[in-house]
Amino acid sequence: MSPKLFSRFQLGPIDLPNRIVVSPMCQYMAEEGAANDWHLMHYGNLSIGAGGLLIFEATHISAQGRISHGCLGLYDEETERALGRVVNFCREHGQAKLGVQLAHAGRKGSAKTPMMGGAALQVDENPWETVAPSALAFADGWHTPKMMETEDLSRVKAEFVDSAERAVRLGFDVIELHAAHGYLLNQFTSPLSNQRTDAYGGSDVSNRLKYPLEIFDAVKAVVPDHVALGARISGSDWVKDGLNPEEMIVFAKELQKRGCHFADVTSGQLDSRQKIEFSPGFNLPFSKQVKSDTTMAAMGVGMITSPVQAEEAITSGATDLIAIARAAMDDPRWSWRAAQEFGVDIEYAPNYQRCHPSVWKR
DSSP, X not given: OOOGGGSOEEETTEEESSSEEEOOXXXXXXBTTBOOHHHHHHHHHHHHHTOSEEEEEEEESSSTTOSSTTOOBOSSXXXXXXXXXXXXXXXXXOOSEEEEEEEOOGGGOSBOOGXXXXXXXOGGGOOOOOEESSSOOSSTTSOOOEEOOHHHHHHHHHHHHHHHHHHHHHTOSEEEEEEOTTSHHHHXXXXXXXXXXXXXXXXXXXXXXXXXXXXXXXXHTTSOTTSEEEEEEXXXXXXXXXXXXXXXXXXXXXXXXXXXXXXXEEOOOSOTTOOOOOOTTTTHHHHHHHHHHOSSEEEEOXXXXXXXXXXXXXXXXXXXXXXXXXXXXXXXXXXXXXXXXXXXXXXXXXXXXXXXXXXXXX
């Protein structure tokens, strides 16, 4: 029996050749938000044989919305031109369908890169003002963000729309809104970071979902039917009284009503007090719940490293698609190795046909 991992999958309007997705992974190598040769190398390499869909790293909708000085952006002509060079290279030489994750860091912005310790930027490191649903710092030693007022809410929504329009112009097949990992839209959904008393906050989850859903609606209105639109959502904050799986499903169902094609289901990273029990596939129970309770495609993530593990996750009904991150960075030909392990014949990029196992391995 052919492995489901290599069966075709219809992701909204996009026909994927297999169920393997390269998950967004921040590179922290941009220059003033602009992609450069690092991204050309990194994404060009991954587009050849890592998976059927390659989703570019968190790509920020404004300079203020970046995590760090090194974060990628898509918010003006220069960042659009620079990213377009990378997209065009992947189109010409790679095989994967291409996606982009649009993001705003919120209170987790104005930070050093993880390689530099990941702490908040200090006065002599060119920090910037951060914004969030409430004036609550991410952790001790972090900037206290400005609580977003009406004009801030309107501006950020317009920035998401502008970046989505730029992504469409660049020809991305898939757009994913980042509403997880403690960044701005996740900050609105969680009661730990959203303590507003207006229509956008409070104990009622429908209020906390209001702004992220407004963002989705605004983006949906400018994304054409031939582009798949989804969201990365969180299943749990892993902190007492934080976002929980029941609220995740409320969010997922509301996204589905609005024409969302998929949910990329992860968890954590919103609150420094989190207690996550890391284990292979630890987020799969959340994607299984989305798959069970909605008709959207579910994308599973979290310490999925081997082809056998990925196949089991799909055949067990835990997810429709497998998103791999570190495993793809470790082996940019992950899908090739998986195909060989299962004895599946897959197509290689034109310039790499000469290394197809059928040509030289006997």
